[in-house]
Amino acid sequence: xxxxxxxxxxxxxxxxxxxxxxxxxxxxxxxxxxxxxxxxxxxxxxxxxxxxxxxxxxxxxxxxxxxxxxxxxxxxxxxxxxxxxxxxxxxxxxxxxxxxxxxxxxxxxxxxxxxxxxxxxxxxxxxxxxxxxxxxxxxxxxxxxxxxxxxxxxxxxxxxxxxxxxxxxxxxxxxxxxxxxxxxxxxxxxxxxxxxxxxxxxxxxxxxxxxxxxxxxxxxxxxxxxxxxxxxxxxxxxxxxxxxxxxxxxxxxxxxxxxxxxxxxxxxxxxxxxxxxxxxxxxxxxxxxxxxxxxxxxxxxxxxxxxxxxxxxxxxxxxxxxxxxxxxxxxxxxxxxxxxxxxxxxxxxxxxxxxxxxxxxxxxxxxxxxxxxxxxxxxxxxxxxxxxxxxxxxxxxxxxxxxxxxxxxxxxxxxxxxxxxxxxxxxxxxxxxxxxxxxxxxxxxxxxxxxxxxxxxxxxxxxxxxxxxxxxxxxxxxxxxxxxxxxxxxxxxxxxxxxxxxxxxxxxxxxxxxxxxxxxxxxxxxxxxxxxxxxxxxxxxxxxxxxxxxxxxxxxxxxxxxxxxxxxxxxxxxxxxxxxxxxxxxxxxxxxxxxxxxxxxxxxxxxxxxxxxxxxxxxxxxxxxxxxxxxxxxxxxxxxxxxxxxxxxxxxxxxxxxxxxxxxxxxxxxxxxxxxxxxxxxxxxxxxxxxxxxxxxxxxxxxxxxxxxxxxxxxxxxxxxxx
Numbered sequence: 001x002x003x004x005x006x007x008x009x010x011x012x013x014x015x016x017x018x019x020x021x022x023x024x025x026x027x028x029x030x031x032x033x034x035x036x037x038x039x040x041x042x043x044x045x046x047x048x049x050x051x052x053x054x055x056x057x058x059x060x061x062x063x064x065x066x067x068x069x070x071x072x073x074x075x076x077x078x079x080x081x082x083x084x085x086x087x088x089x090x091x092x093x094x095x096x097x098x099x100x101x102x103x104x105x106x107x108x109x110x111x112x113x114x115x116x117x118x119x120x121x122x123x124x125x126x127x128x129x130x131x132x133x134x135x136x137x138x139x140x141x142x143x144x145x146x147x148x149x150x151x152x153x154x155x156x157x158x159x160x161x162x163x164x165x166x167x168x169x170x171x172x173x174x175x176x177x178x179x180x181x182x183x184x185x186x187x188x189x190x191x192x193x194x195x196x197x198x199x200x201x202x203x204x205x206x207x208x209x210x211x212x213x214x215x216x217x218x219x220x221x222x223x224x225x226x227x228x229x230x231x232x233x234x235x236x237x238x239x240x241x242x243x244x245x246x247x248x249x250x251x252x253x254x255x256x257x258x259x260x261x262x263x264x265x266x267x268x269x270x271x272x273x274x275x276x277x278x279x280x281x282x283x284x285x286x287x288x289x290x291x292x293x294x295x296x297x298x299x300x301x302x303x304x305x306x307x308x309x310x311x312x313x314x315x316x317x318x319x320x321x322x323x324x325x326x327x328x329x330x331x332x333x334x335x336x337x338x339x340x341x342x343x344x345x346x347x348x349x350x351x352x353x354x355x356x357x358x359x360x361x362x363x364x365x366x367x368x369x370x371x372x373x374x375x376x377x378x379x380x381x382x383x384x385x386x387x388x389x390x391x392x393x394x395x396x397x398x399x400x401x402x403x404x405x406x407x408x409x410x411x412x413x414x415x416x417x418x419x420x421x422x423x424x425x426x427x428x429x430x431x432x433x434x435x436x437x438x439x440x441x442x443x444x445x446x447x448x449x450x451x452x453x454x455x456x457x458x459x460x461x462x463x464x465x466x467x468x469x470x471x472x473x474x475x476x477x478x479x480x481x482x483x484x485x486x487x488x489x490x491x492x493x494x495x496x497x498x499x500x501x502x503x504x505x506x507x508x509x510x511x512x513x514x515x516x517x518x519x520x521x522x523x524x525x526x527x528x529x530x531x532x533x534x535x536x537x538x539x540x541x542x543x544x545x546x547x548x549x550x551x552x553x554x555x556x557x558x559x560x561x562x563x564x565x566x567x568x569x570x571x572x573x574x575x576x577x578x579x580x581x582x583x584x585x586x587x588x589x590x591x592x593x594x595x596x597x598x599x600x601x602x603x604x605x606x607x608x609x610x611x612x613x614x615x616x617x618x619x620x621x622x623x624x625x626x627x628x629x630x631x632x633x634x635x636x637x638x639x640x641x642x643x644x645x646x647x648x649x650x651x652x653x654x655x656x657x658x659x660x661x662x663x664x665x666x667x668x669x670x671x672x673x674x675x676x677x678x679x680x681x682x683x684x685x686x687x688x689x690x691x692x693x694x695x696x697x698x699x700x701x702x703x704x705x706x707x708x709x710x711x712x713x714x715x716x717x718x719x720x721x722x723x
Contacts, residue, residue, distance in 0.1 A: 209305075348423070
């Protein structure tokens with residue numbers, strides 16, 4: 001076996017120097033590797049000053065494996081390993097004191113599925129009205145980098161171990177030189193592999209990586225940056241960043257050309273910097289840069305390593321938050337309702353409407369010494385305190401009514417809607433208060449009007465019924481006297497059950513049509529069945545009304561059974577007169593006297609009814625007209641007046657009919673003429689011939705003194721008192 005010649009001491013010294021240079025190159029590559037991964041930001045999150053998360057972007061949610069709805073339940077103490085919590089709280093205090101994080105910090109986080117990842121992150125305070133409210137953080141996943149660093153550290157440890165062994169062998173003897181040379185070759189191969197890995201990572205990382213000379217010319221740019229800015233490598237390498245990826249000035253006017261020159265001279269001033277950049281198509285974007293000066297052998301800055309991440313979306317989010325706050329204040333200040341925010345029993349915000357209605361200045365209402373319970377009327381303190389305690393326990397409260405007292409000691413009826421919200425650094429109550437004082441007064445007036453109507457109906461001799469659909473909603477005492485049904489029995493039955501089977505079809509058809517708004521006769525005679533099975537004739541007047549917000553019918557019916565019997569008897573007597581002697585005429589005259597008295601009684605009754613309405617109803621309606629009614633209440637009052645006029649119009653006509661001595665049949669025909677019915681329609685309704693109707697129409701015109709054919713009978717009947 002041929003032995004190799006032993007190297008000289010000089011050769012060994014040269015080999016040892018080369019070996020040290022190899023180690024230095026590996027360490028430099030490792031430093032570049034660490035600089036690359038120390039500044040990769042992909043995730044954006046916001047948490048309050050206690051570490052409770054308020055929001056996070058999609059990248060952060062995807063990285064940790066949580067849904068957006070779960071963000072508010074997280075605190076950073078549940079994500080960070082216990083061994084790192086003390087450091088995390090120190091950083092939190094530093095941000096509170098300085099307003100930002102002085103350096104990027106690495107944490108080991110626990111994902112939702114239990115696995116662990118590494119991130120590096122930096123944060124800064126978010127201010128509202130000059131007061132710090134939360135912390136905005138930007139982080140990136142460095143799990144792969146940490147693994148690579150671990151692998152690299154292991155390789156470096158192995159390398160250093162080999163170097164130590166090699167040095168010991170060189171010191172001890174030169175006979176192991178061949179093996180040390182072989183070790184050196186392995187080290188060179190590992191270094192070459194590390195360099196390839198470094199370049200591969202630089203080209204594949206999702207961050208902008210640049211190397212600039214001290215004047216701002218681009219010496220290197222990675223593929224991600226080329227794609228991001230839209231340049232081919234030939235158009236960017238060797239050119240200055242000003243005019244390519246950096247505009248000479250920001251939109252705000254800041255001189256970026258001067259900034260680039262200063263970075264070349266003093267990179268330590270710009271370790272972390274944010275500025276506006278531009279893409280090849282002219283689009284402006286915001287980049288967060290981390291800059292590090294690289295010194296040459298003389299210790300002078302020869303290059304600037306720049307690592308950047310796009311923060312345009314973050315800045316847009318911050319701007320959107322500012323716009324959202326401005327919109328909220330714009331809406332609340334223009335609202336017709338009082339709007340306030342109560343935090344822990346103190347009013348921290350109120351709109352101008354609160355000033356206008358309550359009479360206090362905002363400075364008074366929002367003063368730390370102001371007790372909002374002084375605004376509550378004594379009778380409402382219990383309900384307000386109960387609602388406040390529920391909110392303090394984190395519970396929702398349904399809208400409720402209560403009373404306020406303004407600065408002039410005037411009581412106001414209001415309704416309040418509240419909601420728990422997050423405001424500044426904690427929970428608060430958002431309240432919307434509507435003044436319903438005028439509505440309460442109008443409702444009271446309507447209640448009084450309804451009470452008067454009930455008083456009239458309860459004392460009326462006519463059976464009064466309110467029907468909705470087929471069901472009876474109200475009956476007065478006269479209904480029980482006439483039909484024998486109690487109030488409870490009446491309300492449990494259909495209205496048609498009271499009508500005689502012979503007339504149920506007609507009454508049902510007209511009732512349904514009336515509730516649908518169709519025009520049907522308002523007055524007609526019907527047969528009714530009493531509780532004990534008796535048949536009674538009723539003179540019924542019906543009109544459509546609105547009852548409880550629904551279409552209904554108000555009907556008033558007089559018991560005319562005796563009159564109908566008298567009419568039947570009179571008709572029989574009239575027929576007997578044709579065949580009987582003159583003696584029967586005296587009996588017929590007596591019957592007419594009886595009928596006349598019944599008619600006179602009816603006129604007196606109708607006259608009393610009209611008088612009661614004039615004295616008991618109309619004055620209150622007129623007074624109600626002059627109160628401060630809403631449009632809806634005014635419309636309801638007009639409907640009430642119209643319905644009363646419709647209900648009472650037949651009585652007015654009867655009063656005139658008595659004056660002009662109209663027969664019952666002529667009164668019935670006159671009512672139909674007044675409603676605009678033709679002779680043919682009246683004949684169909686009364687089951688008579690058209691010629692008979694024409695005959696009665698002529699007699700009615702004669703009794704009213706309408707000799708001229710141009711005089712309109714319908715207009716004459718509609719006119720007051722038939723004039």
